[in-house]
Amino acid sequence: QLLLQESGPGLVKPSETLSLTCTVSGGSITSNNYYWAWIRQPPGKGLEWIASIYNSGTPYYSPSLRSRVTISIDTYKNQFSLKVTSVTAADTAFYYCARDIEPAARGYGYWGQGTLVTVSS
Amino acid sequence: QSALTQPRSVSGSPGQSVTISCTGTSSDFSGYNSVSWYQQQHPDKAPKLIIYDVNKRPSGVPGRFSGSKSGNTASLTISGLQADDESDYYCCSNAGSYRVFGGGTKLTVL
Numbered sequence: 001q002l003l004l005q006e007s008g009p010g011l012v013k014p015s016e017t018l019s020l021t022c023t024v025s026g027g028s029i030t031s032n033n034y035y036w037a038w039i040r041q042p043p044g045k046g047l048e049w050i051a052s053i054y055n056s057g058t059p060y061y062s063p064s065l066r067s068r069v070t071i072s073i074d075t076y077k078n079q080f081s082l083k084v085t086s087v088t089a090a091d092t093a094f095y096y097c098a099r100d101i102e103p104a105a106r107g108y109g110y111w112g113q114g115t116l117v118t119v120s121s
Numbered sequence: 122q123s124a125l126t127q128p129r130s131v132s133g134s135p136g137q138s139v140t141i142s143c144t145g146t147s148s149d150f151s152g153y154n155s156v157s158w159y160q161q162q163h164p165d166k167a168p169k170l171i172i173y174d175v176n177k178r179p180s181g182v183p184g185r186f187s188g189s190k191s192g193n194t195a196s197l198t199i200s201g202l203q204a205d206d207e208s209d210y211y212c213c214s215n216a217g218s219y220r221v222f223g224g225g226t227k228l229t230v231l
Binding site for chain 1: 156167179211213219222225
C-alpha cells in the first residue's frame with residue numbers, strides 16, 4: 001500500500017523559506033510514470049495546487065507561485081521536496097503531498113495526512 | 122491563474138440528486154483526462170478522490186457518484202443522497218503543465 005508522509009517545520013518566520021519533504025513508502029518514487037504533487041489549503045479555505053514533479057525530475061509549477069517555489073525529487077531517499085521562499089502569513093496552510101491514482105490518470109488518489117505550516121514571527 | 126468556479130453551496134434531501142458545476146476556461150481544461158473531483162468531510166483531513174479522468178470512479182466509491190464534462194464546464198452528480206454525503210466538494214482541472222482547483226462547494230443534506 002502506497003503511503004505518503006509530509007515532514008518539516010510547523011512554524012516559519014515571515015520572509016524566510018518554507019521547506020517540506022514527502023517520504024514515499026510502499027512503492028518506488030521512480031516506478032512507472034507518475035506526477036508527484038504538492039497541494040495546500042489555508043485553514044477554512046479551499047485547495048490550491050502548488051507544483052508537481054515527474055519521476056524523471058521535470059518540474060511543473062502553478063503560474064501564480066512559480067517565482068517563489070521549487071520542487072525537487074530524491075530518488076535515493078524515495079522523497080520529494082518543496083521550498084517556498086519569502087513566505088508571508090498568506091502561506092499559512094495545511095500542506096499535502098499527493099500522487100495520481102494510476103500512471104496515465106489525472107486524479108490524486110493518494111494523499112499524505114497533511115502538515116500545518118504557520119508563518120508567524 | 123484563477124480558481125475554477127463552483128457554487129459556494131448546494132443542498133438536497135435524502136434520496137434526491139444534486140449536481141455541482143465547475144466552470145473554467147478552455148485553457149483550464151486543455152490537458153489530458155481533464156477533470157477530477159474530491160470529497161473533504163473534515164477541513165483538516167486530506168481530501169478523497171471520488172472521480173478521475175472526467176467520469177471514472179476509484180475502487181470503493183459508490184456508483185451514486187458520477188462525473189461529466191461539456192465544453193468548459195464539468196459536473197459532479199450525486200444521486201440517492203445520504204446524510205454521509207454532507208461534505209465539501211472540489212473539482213480539479215488538468216491544464217496541461219499544471220492543475221487548478223475549484224473554490225469548493227459545501228453540500229448540505231437537509
